[in-house]
Amino acid sequence: MPASVRFTKGHGTRNDFVLLDDREGTFALTAQLAAKLADRRSGIGGDGVIRVAPTRLATDPDVRAQADRAEWFMDYRNADGSIAEMCGNGVRVFAAYLRREGLAPESGFGVATRSGVKQITFDGETVVVDMGAWRLTDPEHAADGMDSLVHLEGHEPFSALRLDLGNPHTVAAVPPTVQLDALNLTEAPDVKPPAPQGTNVEFVQPLARGHVRMRVHERGVGETESCGTGVCAAAIATHLWAGGDDQDGTWLVDVPGGRLRVRLLPDNHVELAGPAVLVADGTITLEG
Numbered sequence: 505m506p507a508s509v510r511f512t513k514g515h516g517t518r519n520d521f522v523l524l525d526d527r528e529g530t531f532a533l534t535a536q537l538a539a540k541l542a543d544r545r546s547g548i549g550g551d552g553v554i555r556v557a558p559t560r561l562a563t564d565p566d567v568r569a570q571a572d573r574a575e576w577f578m579d580y581r582n583a584d585g586s587i588a589e590m591c592g593n594g595v596r597v598f599a600a601y602l603r604r605e606g607l608a609p610e611s612g613f614g615v616a617t618r619s620g621v622k623q624i625t626f627d628g629e630t631v632v633v634d635m636g637a638w639r640l641t642d643p644e645h646a647a648d649g650m651d652s653l654v655h656l657e658g659h660e661p662f663s664a665l666r667l668d669l670g671n672p673h674t675v676a677a678v679p680p681t682v683q684l685d686a687l688n689l690t691e692a693p694d695v696k697p698p699a700p701q702g703t704n705v706e707f708v709q710p711l712a713r714g715h716v717r718m719r720v721h722e723r724g725v726g727e728t729e730s731c732g733t734g735v736c737a738a739a740i741a742t743h744l745w746a747g748g749d750d751q752d753g754t755w756l757v758d759v760p761g762g763r764l765r766v767r768l769l770p771d772n773h774v775e776l777a778g779p780a781v782l783v784a785d786g787t788i789t790l791e792g
């Protein structure tokens with residue numbers, strides 16, 4: 505492991521990350537290292553930690569197999585050190601870093617992730633990501649658009665839909681009689697049936713046609729101010745609940761950290777667009 509590593513702190517709608525520049529592919533992002541760096545008091549602080557690494561040197565053969573379509577691999581871990589397959593805000597910050605460092609073409613490129621290659625383009629400072637194809641987690645039980653319940657103390661259980669965006673999501677419909685801002689998300693919500701790999705839980709309320717607001721409790725982190733895969737899941741679920749044809753396929757999703765745009769594309773593909781901000785750079789010494 506090298507003695508010192510360049511890092512960059514960045515965020516996408518205030519979902520924040522520590523990026524570690526491992527362009528030579530020389531070290532491992534362990535659970536311990538990620539949790540240490542993500543700590544907001546004794547580390548740099550972030551909702552997640554991302555290693556920028558050459559795809560061809562990835563240890564996972566499924567990631568290495570993406571090397572012909574994506575030069576760089578987003579090696580992502582949550583703040584508690586656990587691995588996640590995908591991160592929608594993280595991949596935009598990752599793309600902004602590659603762009604700034606001149607490591608990828610302005611015209612667009614693929615990023616390798618644990619859930620396949622994600623295609624990036626830029627619209628000015630907005631980073632646009634083809635997040636790939638979504639799917640219902642349990643299509644057999646989701647006929648009416650609901651397949652689970654989310655329990656939060658002090659509330660009637662919320663009806664919810666489980667979706668797979670590469671990582672797991674449970675989108676809970678919050679009735680208009682419930683104040684979204686007042687929900688207590690300090691503890692992980694109780695989801696039934698339980699998710700074997702854990703789940704991110706989104707709480708969603710419609711605002712207008714094609715426009716919703718959302719709060720999220722992220723697996724491996726806690727409540728965050730935004731979740732890119734989560735806003736995609738929220739838009740897809742709301743679209744399905746509305747009968748699938750209530751708008752033109754473009755959704756705005758307001759989260760505590762800002763606003764993201766989601767487009768529902770053919771073949772169940774979903775596109776995420778939003779900002780990515782690189783805040784600070786530094787060097788950190790890693791213990792051997």
Ligand SMILES: N[C@@H](CCC[C@H](N)C(=O)O)C(=O)O
Nearest residue numbers: 588591592593671731732733
């Ligand atoms: N914040 C991310 C999602 C990060 C991973 C998630 N916590 C998980 O464990 O699946 C996003 O922007 O999508």
